[in-house]
Amino acid sequence: MDVNEMMSSYSDWCYGIAAGAYVVAMLFYLYEQAFGQRRRAAVRERELVGAGGPTETVDEPAEPEIQRNGRAERVGKLAVSLTVFGVLLHFTSLVLRGLATGRAPWGNMYEFGALLCLVAVGTWLVVLRKYPVRHLGVWVLLPVIVLMFVGGVLLYTTAAPVQPALQSYWLVIHVFTIATGSGMVLVPGVVSALYLLKVRKPAWATRLPDANVLDQVAYRTTVFAFPIYTAGIIFGAVWAEESWGRFWGWDPKETVAFVAWVVYAAYLHSRATAGWRGGRAAVINVVGFAAMIFNLFFINLVTTGLHSYAGV
Amino acid sequence: MTAFLRNTWRGLTSMRTALVLLFLLALAALPGALLPQRSLNSQKVDEYIASHGWWGELLGRLEFYNVYGSVWFSAVYLLLFISLVGCLLPRTFEYAKSLRAKPVLTPRNLARLPHHHETTVDATPEQVMAAAKERLKGWRMTEREEDDGARSISAERGYLRETGNLLFHFAMLGLIVALAIGKMFQYEGQVIVLANGSQFCNSGTLGYDSFRPGLRVDGTDLNPFCVKVNDFTANYLPTGQADYFRADIDYQSGADLETNTWRPYQLEVNSPLRTAGDRVYLLSHGYAPTFTVTFPDGQTRTHTTQWRPVNQLTYLSEGATKFDPPGVTDPAERRKRQLAVTGLFAPTAVFSGDLMDSGFPDLRDPAVAVDVMRGDLGSDSGRGQSIYEVSQDMVDQGRLKRVARENMRPGDVITLDDGTKISFDGVQRWVYLQVSHDPAQGWVLVFAVLLVLGLGTSLVIKRRRLWVRTVPAAEGGGTVLLLGGLARTDQAGYGEEFGRVTEDLLAELAPSPEREDAVAGREP
Ligand code: HEM
Numbered sequence: 001m002d003v004n005e006m007m008s009s010y011s012d013w014c015y016g017i018a019a020g021a022y023v024v025a026m027l028f029y030l031y032e033q034a035f036g037q038r039r040r041a042a043v044r045e046r047e048l049v050g051a052g053g054p055t056e057t058v059d060e061p062a063e064p065e066i067q068r069n070g071r072a073e074r075v076g077k078l079a080v081s082l083t084v085f086g087v088l089l090h091f092t093s094l095v096l097r098g099l100a101t102g103r104a105p106w107g108n109m110y111e112f113g114a115l116l117c118l119v120a121v122g123t124w125l126v127v128l129r130k131y132p133v134r135h136l137g138v139w140v141l142l143p144v145i146v147l148m149f150v151g152g153v154l155l156y157t158t159a160a161p162v163q164p165a166l167q168s169y170w171l172v173i174h175v176f177t178i179a180t181g182s183g184m185v186l187v188p189g190v191v192s193a194l195y196l197l198k199v200r201k202p203a204w205a206t207r208l209p210d211a212n213v214l215d216q217v218a219y220r221t222t223v224f225a226f227p228i229y230t231a232g233i234i235f236g237a238v239w240a241e242e243s244w245g246r247f248w249g250w251d252p253k254e255t256v257a258f259v260a261w262v263v264y265a266a267y268l269h270s271r272a273t274a275g276w277r278g279g280r281a282a283v284i285n286v287v288g289f290a291a292m293i294f295n296l297f298f299i300n301l302v303t304t305g306l307h308s309y310a311g312v
Numbered sequence: 313m314t315a316f317l318r319n320t321w322r323g324l325t326s327m328r329t330a331l332v333l334l335f336l337l338a339l340a341a342l343p344g345a346l347l348p349q350r351s352l353n354s355q356k357v358d359e360y361i362a363s364h365g366w367w368g369e370l371l372g373r374l375e376f377y378n379v380y381g382s383v384w385f386s387a388v389y390l391l392l393f394i395s396l397v398g399c400l401l402p403r404t405f406e407y408a409k410s411l412r413a414k415p416v417l418t419p420r421n422l423a424r425l426p427h428h429h430e431t432t433v434d435a436t437p438e439q440v441m442a443a444a445k446e447r448l449k450g451w452r453m454t455e456r457e458e459d460d461g462a463r464s465i466s467a468e469r470g471y472l473r474e475t476g477n478l479l480f481h482f483a484m485l486g487l488i489v490a491l492a493i494g495k496m497f498q499y500e501g502q503v504i505v506l507a508n509g510s511q512f513c514n515s516g517t518l519g520y521d522s523f524r525p526g527l528r529v530d531g532t533d534l535n536p537f538c539v540k541v542n543d544f545t546a547n548y549l550p551t552g553q554a555d556y557f558r559a560d561i562d563y564q565s566g567a568d569l570e571t572n573t574w575r576p577y578q579l580e581v582n583s584p585l586r587t588a589g590d591r592v593y594l595l596s597h598g599y600a601p602t603f604t605v606t607f608p609d610g611q612t613r614t615h616t617t618q619w620r621p622v623n624q625l626t627y628l629s630e631g632a633t634k635f636d637p638p639g640v641t642d643p644a645e646r647r648k649r650q651l652a653v654t655g656l657f658a659p660t661a662v663f664s665g666d667l668m669d670s671g672f673p674d675l676r677d678p679a680v681a682v683d684v685m686r687g688d689l690g691s692d693s694g695r696g697q698s699i700y701e702v703s704q705d706m707v708d709q710g711r712l713k714r715v716a717r718e719n720m721r722p723g724d725v726i727t728l729d730d731g732t733k734i735s736f737d738g739v740q741r742w743v744y745l746q747v748s749h750d751p752a753q754g755w756v757l758v759f760a761v762l763l764v765l766g767l768g769t770s771l772v773i774k775r776r777r778l779w780v781r782t783v784p785a786a787e788g789g790g791t792v793l794l795l796g797g798l799a800r801t802d803q804a805g806y807g808e809e810f811g812r813v814t815e816d817l818l819a820e821l822a823p824s825p826e827r828e829d830a831v832a833g834r835e836p
Contacts, residue, residue: 161549164556168582227768234760243582245593245746246500247753249352250380255345262338266331268771276331299345305352 007100008159014093015114019148021086022121022141028079029137033207035072076134083121083137090118100159104172107162109300112179113151116296117144119183123221127187131217133209139190170239174232181229182292185264188218188225189289192282199279215278218285219271226264233257244306252299253307260291321398330399333392340388344379347371351378393488400481407474414454415466418779422796425779427810429795433821437463437782437791443820444780447813451778464781470800476769483762490759494752496528504618506600507544507559507741514538514590514747535588535749537565540574544597544741548674552625557581559594559743579743593746596621600740601680603633603653606733611638618742619657620700626670629657631700634689647688652702652712653734655682661721668719678739681719684726687712775800778813793817 094114098105106115124140127133162171195214198205208214236257241247248254267284270276299307323329348356357377361368375382422428433440444465445453451467458464501520505512517523517531525531540562547555562574565588577585585592598621604614619631632654640646658670661679668681688711690703697703706712716726720736727733776799783792795814799806 160551160553161555163554164581167556170582223771227764227771230764230767234757234764237760238757241591241753242584245584245591245595245748246750247756250341250344250349251352252345255341259338259341259345262334262341266334266338269327269331269334276328303345 003102003159003161004100005159007096011093011096011100011159014089014096015148015152018086018090018093019145019152021082021089022145022148025079025082025086026138026141026145028075028082029135029141032072032076032079033135033138035075079137080125080128080134083125083141087118087121087125090114090121094118097159101161103162103167104176106175106179107166107171108157109296110151110155110157112175113147113155113296115176115179116183116186117148117151119180120144120186123184123187123225127217127221130220131209131213133191133213133217135207136191136194136209139194140187143186143190165243168239168243170235170242174235174239177228177235178232181225181232182296184221184225184228185289185292188221188285189292191218191221192285192289195282196279196286199282211278215282218282222264222267222285226268229264230261233261240306249306251307252303252305253295256291256295256299260288260295263288263291327399330392330395333388333395336388337392340385341379343376347376347379349377349379351380389488393485396481396485396488400478400485403481404478407478410471410474415452415468415777418456418458418464418466418781419796422779422781422794425796425798427797427807429810429814430792431818432785432790432792433818434790435821436789437784440782440791440793440821441465441780444817447817447820448778448780458781460783462781462783464779467778467780468776469778470773470775473770473773473775476766476771476773479766480763480770481766483759483766487756487759487763490752490755494526494750494756496526497752498526498748498750499529499531499534500524500746500748502595502744502746504598504742504744505539505541506616506618507541507597507743508616509540509542511538511540512745514588520747535565535590536569537563537588537590538569539563539585539592539745541743541745544743546597546674546741548672552672554673557594557597559597561585563587563592579745589751590747590749593748594743595746596744598742598744599627599629599657599659599675599678600742601631601633601657601678602737602740603635604735604737605635605651606735607637608731609639613638614737616740617699622656623670625673627659627673628670629659630655631657632698632702634691634702643692647692647711650687650689650691651732651734652685652689653680653682654685654702655680657739659739661719663719666719675739677721679719679721680736682717682736683714684716684718684728684734685712686715686728774806776806776809778810780817793821 094105094111097111097114101107106112120140121144124137128137191214194205194208195211195218198208198211198214236254237247240249240254244251263284267281267288270281270284299305348360350357357372360377361372364371371377375384379385419425423430435443441455441463445455448465448467451469452471453465453467455463455465501514501517501523503512503520512519514534514537516534517525523531541559542562543560545556545558545560547557549555557580559579561577561579563577563585564572564574568575579585579592579594581594584594598618600616600618602614602616604612606612613635615633615635617631617633619629621627621629632652635651635653637646637649637651640649656668657678657680658668659674659678660670660672660676662669662671666681668679685702685707688706690697690706690712702712715728716734718724718726720726722736722738725733725735777797779794779796781794781796783794785792795810795817797806797810797813
């Protein structure tokens with residue numbers, strides 16, 4: 001299969017513009033975070049109610065407040081629109097890459113990172129529809145932008161077919177699920193870190209939403225991501241049985257995937273364990289996310305194992 | 313003493329301990345990703361120890377190069393297992409009991425619950441109760457008469473959560489057991505086979521270049537099958553990137569062995585051969601140059617020995633093809649005249665001056681750059697030696713001497729001082745096959761899938777309660793309807809469902825317009 005150079009360069013363009021859109025969106029979120037005080041106060045009030053009473057209060061559009069603080073609100077909305085625009089371009093970039101190479105567009109580290117970031121931002125947009133945490137966008141987009149920069153500049157790989165070991169429908173299944181799971185946990189990872197900031201240093205974090213809301217967002221997103229990540233690991237094991245001759249062999253990537261899995265399992269359990277809720281659970285969640293990042297960068301770039309398909 | 317045992321058991325089976333053990337397991341697994349492991353790469357372990365002195369040796373003694381077989385890793389694993397069992401037994405009993413239990417009594421004051429609603433409807437209490445029961449179909453319900461003339465329904469839903477939870481934990485147990493069984497009865501062996509119609513049969517461990525048996529495998533009753541490698545094709549893109557590898561093989565197993573029937577198969581990287589309960593994988597490949605030695609007395613010997621790739625991108629390979637002089641019975645005499653052709657092979661040779669390198673992994677312009685060594689190869693010494701090298705000891709002792717150094721293309725001939733002629737005839741390919749056997753791996757998959765299903769169920773489904781109380785209204789007839797809701801685990805999202813139930817119920821009871829407002833104003 002020949003690579004279609006033109007499509008591949010369109011794909012690169014889309015990637016770049018998407019990243020640019022995220023940067024601008026991040027600045028807008030930042031503006032809202034900084035100047036949207038009235039709204040934030042209102043939000044907090046509503047959340048306190050939401051935490052105790054029925055949660056559906058939280059879902060309702062805050063019509064009255066919109067009028068009350070026009071500018072920051074408008075900027076915030078603009079930021080969301082820009083994020084959506086970025087996501088569309090980002091998605092287009094992946095599709096074009098897939099068309100250019102005639103395979104699933106996640107066969108090396110650059111492409112994997114791109115998919116992961118797309119899922120992360122997508123997850124964020126879904127969270128936004130459920131919780132009034134829009135002004136936190138800056139904290140979610142920041143790591144995404146860093147990842148996209150590292151991916152697009154330092155780890156960029158020209159579009160090419162994949163080597164024989166990756167020529168399997170399992171590439172579609174395994175890597176897609178793993179990237180989805182990993183991308184989704186970026187949001188709770190960030191939110192749990194903010195939670196810790198909120199409860200440990202409340203004086204610095206007056207502009208963050210209520211700790212309860214942060215906890216909810218982190219938990220509910222992780223609850224979705226965890227089974228997907230687990231499935232991704234199982235798919236990996238099935239593929240490994242077909243490709244490497246055994247379903248599990250403590251290859252570095254497998255080991256750290258296992259470690260991250262255990263940490264997330266511990267997170268979900270900790271929420272059911274007295275004395276571990278809240279702060280300690282949030283620490284575990286942040287550790288889990290750190291394990292994911294470690295797996296992505298350290299294991300791919302520093303150690304060598306069977307998973308060294310990264311092609312960097 | 314029994315108190316101590318009981319406390320230990322309680323401590324071990326508590327949720328908190330399970331958490332800590334989970335963490336310990338993760339922590340214990342981590343060194344395996346950071347330090348070289350014997351089972352993956354023994355040579356790297358030796359290098360690591362050599363370069364880290366006493367520290368490296370200490371790590372070795374503490375089994376850090378064999379993490380997953382170490383005493384401490386197994387200890388955590390075992391404790392977790394015990395903790396799981398201890399946690400599961402009582403929960404299973406509780407679960408069985410709760411299957412028959414009735415939803416709990418309606419609390420006195422429903423207004424104190426996180427979700428609640430109160431309104432007055434025209435319908436009679438009987439009608440309201442009937443409508444509520446209709447709406448709460450699918451919930452487990454009990455109806456109660458209360459002291460003061462009120463009636464109530466306790467409804468509960470989401471019992472599947474606990475089912476999922478138990479399934480998850482049992483699946484984890486099953487997974488651990490299946491893994492252990494696998495560890496006992498599995499085996500794995502690797503072998504190099506020339507792709508020129510050579511055969512390999514899974515009849516004993518001796519046929520393998522390396523073999524790793526499970527704890528209960530002694531290698532005497534491997535599943536019998538044979539494989540014949542007819543040909544190997546590698547296709548590369550112009551950039552040198554591999555496109556596909558394919559070994560064209562025949563195999564026989566079971567009844568085919570008696571009738572000597574061969575069945576064809578295309579062995580590729582992602583499509584192993586599954587036969588006779590074993591799997592055969594194509595792991596890698598390489599080149600085997602063919603050399604013919606014509607001795608001064610006219611006798612010839614032809615050997616095709618595998619050489620190993622030293623560069624995975626260009627397949628520059630190294631090796632040593634060794635010859636015994638024919639018809640020499642006196643060992644001392646033989647040890648003076650053994651020959652080895654050793655050096656480099658390039659599938660696509662590029663020369664800079666006399667130095668040869670390979671420019672491409674495929675066979676475009678093969679050549680070798682070899683030294684011919686004569687003397688004592690050391691093969692009689694009883695010590696095993698690498699098939700890819702000549703004994704450096706013998707070279708150092710001056711018992712093995714270089715008698716020629718040449719770059720050769722197929723057809724080229726070297727003539728030695730004593731009239732011996734060595735010709736480079738051509739090259740064949742070899743494949744590196746792995747045979748694996750693990751009778752429990754299907755079970756591992758089954759349990760893993762159950763594990764995810766159980767987990768998903770227990771995370772998505774919420775155990776939740778809903779209470780309905782009807783009290784005859786004081787004046788003007790009608791009924792005061794009180795609703796209360798509580799999710800037993802995570803509150804998030806239950807509000808929506810509670811709201812839906814409330815709305816449906818009120819719509820059913822056809823409230824008057826003013827009460828419609830009451831519904832809309834339900835939010836505090
Ligand atoms: C037990 C087996 C396996 C496990 C536990 C596993 C786990 C993972 C994890 C956790 C990731 C995401 C890594 C990250 O965050 O950077 C990943 C990515 C990936 N896996 Fe697997 N995997 C397994 C088997 C396989 C097999 C057999 C193949 C191919 C032959 C494969 C190919 C890939 C590729 C191409 C990526 C994305 C690119 C990269 O990050 O290198 N995996 N896998």
